[in-house]
Each structure stands twice: as C-alpha cells, then as structure tokens.
Amino acid sequence: MSKTFDRFASLIFLVLGVAFVVGSQNISASAYGSNVGPNIFPMGLGSLLILLSLRLFYETFKYKQEGKKEKEKLDYKRFLIILVAALFYVLLLEEIGYVISTFLFLLVGFQTMQKGKWLNSVLISGAFSFGVYLLYVEVLDGTLPGLPTWLGL
Amino acid sequence: MSAFDYLLNGFATALQWQNIIFAFVGVLIGTVVGVLPGIGPISGVALLIPVTASLTSGLPPEAAATSAIILLAGVYYGAMYGGSTTSILLNTPGESSSVVTVLDGYPMAKQGRAGVALSIAAIGSFFAGLVSLIGLVFLAEPLSEVALKLSPADEFSLMILGLCALSGLAGKSVTKALMMTVFGLLIATIGLDNVSGVARFTFDMPELYSGLEFLTIAVGVFALGEVFKTILERDVNEGEIAKISRIIPTKQDLKESAGPILRGSLVGFFKGIVPGSGATLASFLAYLLEKKISKTPEKFGKGAIAGVAAPESANNAASGGAMIPLLTLGIPGTGTTAVLMGALIMYNVQPGPLLFEDHPNIAWGLIASMFIGNVMLLILNMPLVKVFAKLIETPPKYLIPMIVAISVFGVYAVRVSVFDLVLLLLCGLVGYFLAKNDFPMAPLVLGLVLGPMIENNLRRALTTSNGDFSIFIEKPVSLVFLIIAVLWITVPLIMKMRGKKVIVNEE
Numbered sequence: 001m002s003k004t005f006d007r008f009a010s011l012i013f014l015v016l017g018v019a020f021v022v023g024s025q026n027i028s029a030s031a032y033g034s035n036v037g038p039n040i041f042p043m044g045l046g047s048l049l050i051l052l053s054l055r056l057f058y059e060t061f062k063y064k065q066e067g068k069k070e071k072e073k074l075d076y077k078r079f080l081i082i083l084v085a086a087l088f089y090v091l092l093l094e095e096i097g098y099v100i101s102t103f104l105f106l107l108v109g110f111q112t113m114q115k116g117k118w119l120n121s122v123l124i125s126g127a128f129s130f131g132v133y134l135l136y137v138e139v140l141d142g143t144l145p146g147l148p149t150w151l152g153l
Numbered sequence: 154m155s156a157f158d159y160l161l162n163g164f165a166t167a168l169q170w171q172n173i174i175f176a177f178v179g180v181l182i183g184t185v186v187g188v189l190p191g192i193g194p195i196s197g198v199a200l201l202i203p204v205t206a207s208l209t210s211g212l213p214p215e216a217a218a219t220s221a222i223i224l225l226a227g228v229y230y231g232a233m234y235g236g237s238t239t240s241i242l243l244n245t246p247g248e249s250s251s252v253v254t255v256l257d258g259y260p261m262a263k264q265g266r267a268g269v270a271l272s273i274a275a276i277g278s279f280f281a282g283l284v285s286l287i288g289l290v291f292l293a294e295p296l297s298e299v300a301l302k303l304s305p306a307d308e309f310s311l312m313i314l315g316l317c318a319l320s321g322l323a324g325k326s327v328t329k330a331l332m333m334t335v336f337g338l339l340i341a342t343i344g345l346d347n348v349s350g351v352a353r354f355t356f357d358m359p360e361l362y363s364g365l366e367f368l369t370i371a372v373g374v375f376a377l378g379e380v381f382k383t384i385l386e387r388d389v390n391e392g393e394i395a396k397i398s399r400i401i402p403t404k405q406d407l408k409e410s411a412g413p414i415l416r417g418s419l420v421g422f423f424k425g426i427v428p429g430s431g432a433t434l435a436s437f438l439a440y441l442l443e444k445k446i447s448k449t450p451e452k453f454g455k456g457a458i459a460g461v462a463a464p465e466s467a468n469n470a471a472s473g474g475a476m477i478p479l480l481t482l483g484i485p486g487t488g489t490t491a492v493l494m495g496a497l498i499m500y501n502v503q504p505g506p507l508l509f510e511d512h513p514n515i516a517w518g519l520i521a522s523m524f525i526g527n528v529m530l531l532i533l534n535m536p537l538v539k540v541f542a543k544l545i546e547t548p549p550k551y552l553i554p555m556i557v558a559i560s561v562f563g564v565y566a567v568r569v570s571v572f573d574l575v576l577l578l579l580c581g582l583v584g585y586f587l588a589k590n591d592f593p594m595a596p597l598v599l600g601l602v603l604g605p606m607i608e609n610n611l612r613r614a615l616t617t618s619n620g621d622f623s624i625f626i627e628k629p630v631s632l633v634f635l636i637i638a639v640l641w642i643t644v645p646l647i648m649k650m651r652g653k654k655v656i657v658n659e660e
Contacts, residue, residue, distance in 0.1 A: 109554025
C-alpha cells in the first residue's frame with residue numbers, strides 16, 4: 001500500500017465527487033410524469049464518493065509505517081516511448097490512414113521493446129497493418145481510414 | 154415447453170455452421186489467451202468484443218448477438234483451460250484462477266509428469282464444464298421465473314446486492330472497491346438521460362451525448378492496463394519450460410483424480426453462482442478441501458495429482474456457474490461476466506429474467522454451444538497441448554505492441570472516433586496506476602454496466618412511491634436483498650477486525 005498514492009487518489013476522487021454533486025445542481029430536478037428527476041442519482045452517488053474518499057483519506061493515517069523496501073525499478077523509458085508513440089498513433093490515425101500509422105507504431109513498438117532484427121520488425125508490422133486493413137475493409141466491408149489522398153495513389 | 158425442448162432448440166442454433174465456427178474460434182483464442190503471459194480472460198474478452206462486432210456485422214441482429222456471445226463465452230471458459238498450461242510448465246499462472254495449480258502442477262512437471270498433469274487438468278475442466286452446464290440448464294428456467302416477479306424496488310436492491318457482492322470481496326481494501334463501484338456508477342450517468350432526455354455532464358461536447366462507451370473503458374482498463382504493467386514491470390517469463398513426454402494418464406492417475414474432479418466441480422459450481430466469489434476463490438477452496446480430506450496431505454505441494462485436478466475443475470465449474478446469475482438475473486458476479494454483459498447490451502440484448510422469454514435463441518443457443526465448446530476444448534487440449542505449450546515462447550517484444558494495435562483497431566472499428574481512442578489510452582493509464590495500488594477495476598466496470606439499469610429501477614420504484622425511499626425496505630424481497638448486501642460488506646470487515654484472515658478474490 002502506498003500512502004502517498006492513496007492520499008493523492010482520495011483527494012482526486014473527493015474533487016470528482018464534489019464536481020458531480022455541484023454539476024447535478026444544474027440538471028433540472030424533475031422529469032415529465034415523475035417527481036424523481038435525473039439529478040437524484042448522480043447527486044447521491046457524488047455524495048457517497050465524497051464520503052468514501054474521506055474514509056480512504058482517514059485510513060491512510062492508519063497505514064503501518066511503510067518498510068523501506070527497495071523500490072522496484074520501473075521501466076519508465078520504454079513505457080514513455082510506447083505511450084507517446086501510441087498517442088501519435090491515435091491522433092494521426094485519421095490523418096495518414098490506418099495502414100501507415102499502424103505500421104509506424106508497430107515498428108517503433110517492436111524496436112522499443114527490443115532493438116535489432118529490423119527485417120523481422122518491418123515484415124511483421126507490414127503484415128499486421130496490411131493484413132488487418134485488407135481483411136476488415138475488403139473482406140468484411142468495414143471502414144478504416146485508407147491511404148492519405150495526398151499520396152496520389 | 155420443458156427445459157429439455159428448449160435445450161434441443163438451443164442445439165439447433167448452436168449447430169448452425171457459423172456458430173460452430175464461432176465456438177471453435179472462441180475456445181481456440183481463449184486457450185491462447187490463457188497460455189499467453191500478460192493477457193487474462195477479462196482483457197481477452199474485452200479485446201475481442203469489437204472484433205466480433207465486425208465479424209458478425211452481416212448477420213441479422215439476433216443471430217449476430219448469438220454468434221458474438223458464443224465466441225466471447227468460448228474465450229472465457231477456454232482461457233480457464235489454457236491458464237493451467239503455464240502454471241504447470243513454467244511455474245507461472247497464466248491467469249489468477251490457476252494460481253493454486255502451480256503448487257502441485259510444477260512439481261509434477263519436474264518429476265517428468267507434465268503431460269499427465271496437463272491432461273488431467275483438461276479432463277477435469279471438461280467434466281466441470283459439463284457439471285456447471287447441467288446446473289445451468291436446470292436452474293435457468295426456475296430462476297428467471299422467480300426473477301420475473303420482482304418489482305422495480307426488488308430489482309434495484311438485487312443489483313445493489315450484486316454490486317456489494319463484487320466489491321466486498323474484490324481486492325484488499327473494501328473502501329477502495331466501493332469507491333471504484335460508485336465511480337463506475339457515476340460515469341455511467343454521463344450523457345443523455347434515458348427518461349427525460351436531459352443532457353448530464355456533457356459540457357456541450359457532442360462526443361459525450363451518448364455517454365462514455367463501455368467498450369472503450371473496458372478495453373482501456375483491462376487490455377491496455379495489462380500491457381502497461383508488462384512494459385513497466387518487465388513482467389516477462391523467465392525460466393525453463395518443462396518438457397512434455399507422456400500425455401495419457403494411467404489408470405492409477407485417473408482413479409486418484411476422479412474424486413477431486415467431482416468435488417472440485419461441485420465446489421466451483423456453487424461458488425460460481427454466488428456473485429463476487431469467482432473462479433480464483435473456487436480453486437483455492439477446492440484445493441484446501443482436497444488437502445483436508447486427503448489421507449496423505451503431506452503429498453500436497455510435492456506433485457499430488459489431486460492438487461491439479463481439484464482446482465482446475467473448480468475454476469472451470471465456477472466460470473460456468475457465474476453464467477447463471479448473469480443470464481437469469483442480469484447480475485454479473487465476476488469481472489469477466491461484467492464484460493460479457495456489456496457485450497450483450499451492446500447488441501441490444503438485456504441479460505436478465507426476460508432474456509429467456511424474449512431471446513430464447515440467444516440464451517439456449519449459448520448454453521448448447523458451451524456443451525460443444527467443452528468437447529472441442531477437450532479435443533484441442535489433449536493431443537494439441539504440445540502445440541499450445543510452444544506459444545509460451547512467444548516473444549513479448551511482438552506481443553505487447555500488437556495488443557495495443559488490436560485495442561486501437563477494435564475501438565476505432567466500433568466507434569469511429571479519435572475521441573474514444575484518446576479516452577482508451579487515458580483509461581489504460583489510469584487503470585494501470587489504480588490497479589497497481591489495489592483499486593480493483595472489476596467493480597468499476599460492473600458499476601458502469603449496471604448503472605443505467607440501477608438508475609431506471611430506482612426511479613421507477615420512487616415514482617410509484619411518490620419519492621418515498623422507504624419503499625425499498627417495505628417490500629420484503631427488497632429488504633432481504635438489502636440486508637444480505639449489507640452483511641456481505643460488513644461480515645468480512647468484522648472478521649478482519651477480529652484478526653481472522655479473509656481470502657479476497659483477485660481477478
């Protein structure tokens with residue numbers, strides 16, 4: 001159990017609870033044909049969330065002193081590269097099309113996970129992105145953004 | 154019509170050629186999901202929902218829902234078979250319900266009996282699958298008839314009971330589990346209100362009018378959450394994979410495991426019906442039971458075949474048992490059934506008492522397909538176990554980025570919106586950090602799935618009582634449900650305070 005994380009989380013959920021309660025004040029209080037409006041449910045739940053967050057915050061004071069166990073080293077570098085690559089992937093998906101964006105993301109992903117074996121990476125990324133596109137768009141008649149028009153293909 | 158006639162009709166549905174293929178693909182992928190490290194039954198099912206949606210897009214609505222749910226349920230119970238493979242061969246459980254299998258499975262493998270352990274696990278799972286299906290056939294009708302008589306107030310309380318059951322046993326902290334449940338219910342209120350059409354918490358963003366999509370959140374917190382965990386914690390399998398030699402168990406092996414399989418199946422089945430207890434607890438209990446009644450308890454942990462047979466039967470029986478409250482009452486008792494329920498709702502099929510009346514084809518087709526799926530699994534897992542064992546060696550280097558790509562494809566294919574993709578990544582991030590700090594994700598998803606229904610029943614009940622909340626305790630059935638719900642949360646708390654150990658369910 002991490003005291004810091006739990007305190008931080010309880011504060012965030014507290015704010016969220018308050019936000020939902022405040023937000024539900026602006027929802028009209030009655031619905032046609034019913035005296036129970038759309039505001040009751042979120043207001044009640046928001047209040048519950050506030051109470052639970054306070055309870056968690058209180059509990060964090062009772063946590064036993066965290067033993068100074070060695071902090072596991074997390075692999076933030078690889079994680080951040082893949083996260084940023086994924087963010088670019090989803091933002092560019094509609095701009096440069098499914099095939100190119102997926103190919104690039106997989107290539108970056110494979111190389112981040114383990115450097116080297118470029119040929120394998122290129123082949124697998126290519127096979128995956130083309131394969132999924134062909135299967136989904138040509139065979140199953142689904143919609144995915146195709147190649148960008150400025151390629152002139 | 155009797156249950157038997159319904160079941161025959163169900164077989165007619167399940168034996169249509171496309172449904173046989175769907176069942177086969179489901180159990181095959183399920184086994185793979187169970188074997189592959191870093192991806193469990195929940196994330197497997199979540200990942201495949203959008204894929205099934207596109208596969209079934211050409212079919213009429215009801216047939217599409219039937220086929221899709223046959224495939225997804227196949228993934229669920231197939232993963233229970235596959236999970237034993239890594240436990241036995243690698244000393245690492247493929248998913249949490251195979252944790253106990255490691256205790257005796259790996260020692261067996263070290264003694265050169267890996268093949269026997271695997272085949273006993275497969276036979277036990279098969280038998281357990283049949284037991285829970287027979288239970289499903291006999292309990293489904295009467296339970297849904299009872300459920301039909303429930304008033305909105307009763308239904309509201311029943312769902313509260315379901316939520317409490319999953320929260321009370323999930324994870325290490327009840328407070329955190331309840332917070333996740335409430336938060337799930339809260340985000341379910343985003344979007345246009347069903348009753349009045351009023352927009353809630355949408356901030357005039359058109360993307361939010363239809364609410365946060367269940368699919369996006371489930372794939373995000375489960376599939377991407379797992380991926381991020383694998384990358385950050387370098388969660389890779391290392392170690393020697395045991396060799397498989399002899400697969401066919403001897404007569405002695407079969408004799409020794411017959412009892413454990415039978416008892417494990419029954420324990421698992423009844424544990425599975427109870428919401429919130431799930432397959433992990435079932436396999437624990439079955440193992441403890443065998444150790445207790447065994448004449449040679451000292452053999453456990455050193456390669457006792459009963460220590461593989463009992464928990465593997467129990468976790469399969471539990472996953473079958475968990476389908477009962479899902480299908481008859483509309484209450485998913487585990488994280489995976491919550492995801493299955495979300496999938497059914499995506500197809501406009503409401504699980505619950507009316508399911509057997511409104512969509513007998515879906516309900517009975519699914520039940521019959523589970524018979525067929527279990528036979529397929531036995532065939533797949535006995536002779537082909539060596540092939541599946543090879544999958545353990547799949548380099549995570551390729552697996553991890555591909556899971557991200559499949560998540561993105563899946564969500565985009567169903568939602569066609571970049572907003573959902575960004576939300577997907579966000580859910581993955583939040584999901585990883587929360588899950589890592591013991592905030593369980595299953596109650597969140599369950600709250601998201603049940604939210605609209607709970608609110609509807611609440612408002613219907615309050616409308617009939619003119620806004621008087623006492624209706625929930627005046628109706629006897631509702632009162633009983635609420636009392637059980639309160640007990641479910643408080644009893645483990647009191648036991649913990651008294652210093653007793655409480656086993657929690659982690660999925």
